[in-house]
Amino acid sequence: MSSQPIHEARVAVSVEPGSYRIKRPGSADEVIELIKQHNIQIIDLKFTDLPGLWHHFSITLPEVHADLFSAGIGFDGSSIRGFQEIHESDMLLRPDPTTAFVDPAFNTPTLSIICDVMDPVLRQSYTRDPRYVARKAEDYLRQTGLATTCYFGPELEFFIFDSIRFGQDQHSGYYYVESSEGEWNSGRDEGAYGGGNLGYKPRYKEGYFPVPPHDTLQDIRSEIALTLLRVGIQVEVHHHEVATAGQNEIDMRFAPLTRMADNVMMYKYICKNIARKHGKVATFMPKPLFADNASGMHCHQSLWRNEENLFYDAKGWALTSQLCRWYIGGLLKHAPALMAFCAPTTNSYKRLVPGYEAPVNLVMSQRNRSAAARIPMYSDAPNARRVEFRCPDPSANAYLAFSAMLMAGLDGIENKIDPGDPLDRNIYELSPAEAEHIPQVPGSLEExxxxxxxxxxxxxxxxxxxxxxxxxxxxxxxxxxxxxxxLRPHPWEFYLYFDI
Structure with missing residues (x-):
């Protein structure tokens, strides 16, 4: 979890003058200048499918001209998940020059640009483009007159493993995760791995903030953090997370909704590619390990009118405004539906179970991490007041998840939805009679x-x-x-039922 409040002024540090370019280009002309400055040879065009993975193709410099940023360039939409059918496959990509960054994953000097998807027949934005949904959510917020900006500060947790193998067919199925940090390897003869077993495996649920030699991933996380800075994403903090076997967190500074969703895509991309560079593999799968903590994406969010944080009230509960509490009411009321976008995989519901710090209870609290919505109390500064919605996980398509949370919060404000009384006790220690009245998130993706x-x-x-x-x-x-x-048998079903 981030140890610092968001929304407070900070100065981006730099090892060498100009080594971190936080400012991104704002126009096609500035993109051209960036191409010249970095001797770019290839332009890579990236866009997001409906489930939330990046796709790309590349063009050469002679294809970069003014029309590229206005008219766009064609691609086959029928081959992209959640997009078009084969008889309506022609689609357009229109690069957004404000998203251009020098791509750290390629040896060839490459400039990557995130694109909006366009319908070439209707000559308008494509309804199933997740980025378009996010831009419309921000437009709708401004149209309501309530606020000018919705800021998001997600905390993405992820694992870095040494290897992962998996497969399933008609007669077999398995997965096998390996990590030199895994507590299960405390008794392994590691001579074949370059030396004897040196111990220092983080124990289950005891991987939070250990120093080296327990934490073997500091340098990799630092490389990721510095790379994020170079592509224009400000990083606040990074650390080892609770689980054994290489669970990590790198926190980005808050940004407006669509921009932060762009940043999430870049974050995942950079984490995966730097891990691969070191012969390891990064995964944002919520629950890859049994009996230890899963990876969440706690989403800090707040509404602002220009420079005013609308979630702050010096006289309110936990220094929050009535508007903030109605926003929370919307999140809690619509949480079961929100989970379809915020915890959108079958694996997500291996995380959303009681225990393991899982925020399954639909209540609000201050400081309490067992509540779905909490008010962080690191600072009493007006700019630091926000709600942290803890149910989402990093398998979510950030464009859709952020947009859905904003829409739920706005519905709460419009309808003045009461979030109920705060619950500042440990919810997992409530009596059965007390706990049965607390609503919970769905127990499965199907629900x-x-x-x-x-x-x-x-x-x-x-x-x-x-x-x-x-x-x-x-x-x-x-x-x-x-x-x-x-449809597929689970390995544990053989343990339970083979001899029945």
Whole structure:
């Protein structure tokens, strides 16, 4: 978890003058200047599919001209998950010059640009482009007149493993994770790995903030953090996380909704590629290990009108405004439907179970990490006041998840939804009689999708989430994820039932 409050002024440090370029280009002309400055040879165009993975293709410098940033360039949309059918496959990408960055993953000098997806027939933004959904959410916020900006500060946790193997067919299925940090390797003969076993394996649930030699990933995290700075993403803190076997967290400084979703895509990309450079593998799968903590994406968020934080009130509970508490009310009321976007995998619900710091209880609190919505109390500064929604995980498509949370919060404000009394006790120590009255998040992706099917009117306000986006999401998740997992035997079922 971030040890510092967001929304407070900071100065970006620099080892050498000009070594970190926090400012990004703002126009096509500035992109051209960046190309000249870094002797760029290739332009890489990146965009996000509906589930939330980047795709790309590259062009050469003669193809970079003014029309590229206005008219766009064509691609086959039928080959992208959640996009077009084969009979309507032609699509356009329009690069956003404000997102250009020198790509750290390639040896050839390459400038990457995040693109918006366009419909070439309608000559307008494509409804199923996740980035378009995010931009519409920000537009809708401004149209309400409530605020000018929604800031997000997500805390993405992830694992760095030495290797991962998995497979399943008609007669077998397995996964195998390996990590030199894994507590399960405390008794392994590691002579074949370049020396004897040196111990110092973080114990289960005891991996939070250990120094080396327990923490073997400091240099890799530092390299990731410095690379993020170089591509224009300000980093606040990095550290080892609670789980054994290489769980990590690197916290980015808050940014407006769409920009932060762009940053999340860049963050995942850089983490994965730097891990690979070191012969390791990074994963944002929420629950890759049994019996230890999973990876979450706690989302700090606040509404601002120009320079004023609308979530602050010096006389309010936990220094929060009534508007903030209504926003929380919207998050809690719509949480079951939100989970379809915020915890969007079957694996997500291996994390959302009681214990393991899992925020399954739909209540608000100050400081209490067992609540779904909490008010961090690191600072009493007005600019630091925000709500931390703890249910999301890093498997989410950030564009869709952030947009859905904002829309739920705005619905809470519009309808003055009461979030209920704060619960500042340890929820896991409540008596059964007390606990049975506390609502919880869905217990499976299937339940979350059913909740979304029943509760999505709040998402459609301002045409932010269109019917085709919601229905395509429901169909994709049910047919491509829920049903295939249902059909396959689980290894533990053999333990339970083979001798029945």
């Amino acid at each position: 979350a999708l059913s909740a979304l099917a029943m509760d999505h009117a709040f998402l459609k306000k301002g045409d932010v989430f269109t019917d085709d986006v919601i229905q395509t999401w429901l169909n994709y998740k049910r047919k491509r994820e829920v049903e295939p997992v249902k």
